[in-house]
Amino acid sequence: MKKLSLLFTIVLSSTIIINAQTKSIDKKIRFGFKIDAGSSTISPKESYVSKDGGKFYFSYGFAADFLLSDNYVIATGLNITHGGGSFTTDNGKGLLENDINNTARNTYSLSLQYLEIPFALKLKTDDINGIKYWGQFGTYLGANLGARMNAVVDGKIYEKYTPSKVIPINMGLDLGAGIEYPFNSKTYGSIGFGYHNGFINLTKSDWNAGKIVLNGFFLRTAVYF
Numbered sequence: 001m002k003k004l005s006l007l008f009t010i011v012l013s014s015t016i017i018i019n020a021q022t023k024s025i026d027k028k029i030r031f032g033f034k035i036d037a038g039s040s041t042i043s044p045k046e047s048y049v050s051k052d053g054g055k056f057y058f059s060y061g062f063a064a065d066f067l068l069s070d071n072y073v074i075a076t077g078l079n080i081t082h083g084g085g086s087f088t089t090d091n092g093k094g095l096l097e098n099d100i101n102n103t104a105r106n107t108y109s110l111s112l113q114y115l116e117i118p119f120a121l122k123l124k125t126d127d128i129n130g131i132k133y134w135g136q137f138g139t140y141l142g143a144n145l146g147a148r149m150n151a152v153v154d155g156k157i158y159e160k161y162t163p164s165k166v167i168p169i170n171m172g173l174d175l176g177a178g179i180e181y182p183f184n185s186k187t188y189g190s191i192g193f194g195y196h197n198g199f200i201n202l203t204k205s206d207w208n209a210g211k212i213v214l215n216g217f218f219l220r221t222a223v224y225f
Contacts, residue, residue, distance in 0.1 A: 028067040030224045034077065035060045036194060038218025042085030042110060042202070046210030048093055052107060053086040057216040065122070065224060073122040075136055080145075083216055084111040094153065094207065109150040112166070112202070112214065114142035120174050135177040140196065142170040165204040172198040172213070176220060190222040 040057035044050065061079035068074065086109040094106045120138025147166045151158040178192015198213035 030065040030067065032063045032065075032222050032224035033061070034063045034079075034190075034220060034222035036079075036081075036216075036218040036220045038194075038216060040083030040085055040196075040214060040216040042087050042212050043198075043215050044087055044210065044212045048090040049210055049212060050088045051085070052088045053109075055084040055086075055109075055111060057081075057083045057218050059083075059116070059218070061116075063222055063224070071124050071126070073124060073134075075120045075122045075138070076118055079116045079118065081114045081116050081142065082111070083114075083214055084109070085214070086110070087212065093210075094151075104154060106153045107151065110163070110202075111148045112170075113145040113147070114170055115145055116140050116142040116170075118174055120176070124180070130181065132180045133178075134180060134190070134192070136175070138174045140172060140174045144168045144170065163203075163207075165207045167200060167202055167204060169200065170198060170202070170214060171200050172196050172215075178220065180224075187223065187225050190220070190224065192220050194218050194220045 036057065036059040038057045039054045041051060041054040059079050059081040061077055063075070063077040066074040066076070086107065088105045088107050090105060094108060118138060118140040120136040122134055122136040124132050124134040126132070144166055147163050149158070149161045149163050151161060174194070174196060176192055176194040178190060180188050180190040182188040194217070196214075196216040196218075198215055200213065201211040202214060203212060
């Protein structure tokens with residue numbers, strides 16, 4: 001929670017400073033659509049849990065830019081995001097019941113879907129040969145829409161298992177950088193790279209897998225009108 005408080009404080013402080021420095025800004029809103037594609041992983045925070053591979057990351061949805069000035073933007077929207085990853089746990093740990101006397105490690109492959117709302121401060125340069133460069137820093141809040149899991153526990157195979165112990169919300173750090181290029185006076189495209197670093201443990205304490213978070217690195221494309 002300290003990380004979340006610090007993140008919101010930074011974003012809010014930045015917004016206040018920007019508003020104070022731009023006394024007479026004709027605020028505008030630009031809407032668009034975006035698609036993110038890349039790789040996601042589940043990162044463990046405990047010694048008895050190990051990362052065991054990633055999954056395809058895919059996110060799409062509605063985007064909105066609130067222009068505070070030509071160079072400062074509040075970026076938000078509404079996204080459907082798919083991600084996940086694989087991890088292993090020492091025996092006696094994990095979601096499914098298993099024999100603590102068995103020395104085998106247990107393997108889990110978790111797929112997750114979220115409805116997400118991003119909130120970020122985007123900084124843009126002036127035109128440089130018709131192109132603007134941007135970078136953004138912020139956060140996102142997600143509500144879990146579904147979870148599926150394949151697992152091998154004590155040699156027993158579970159396929160398309162629906163875990164009931166996934167935390168219903170997710171939140172984390174949202175970073176990005178890229179360029180935007182105008183197609184005409186009203187429409188422009190944007191492309192760049194983004195990174196999500198989860199803050200919240202994905203599983204409830206009775207899962208007995210310690211803290212695991214969802215991270216993602218992706219290519220971001222968008223068109224604004």
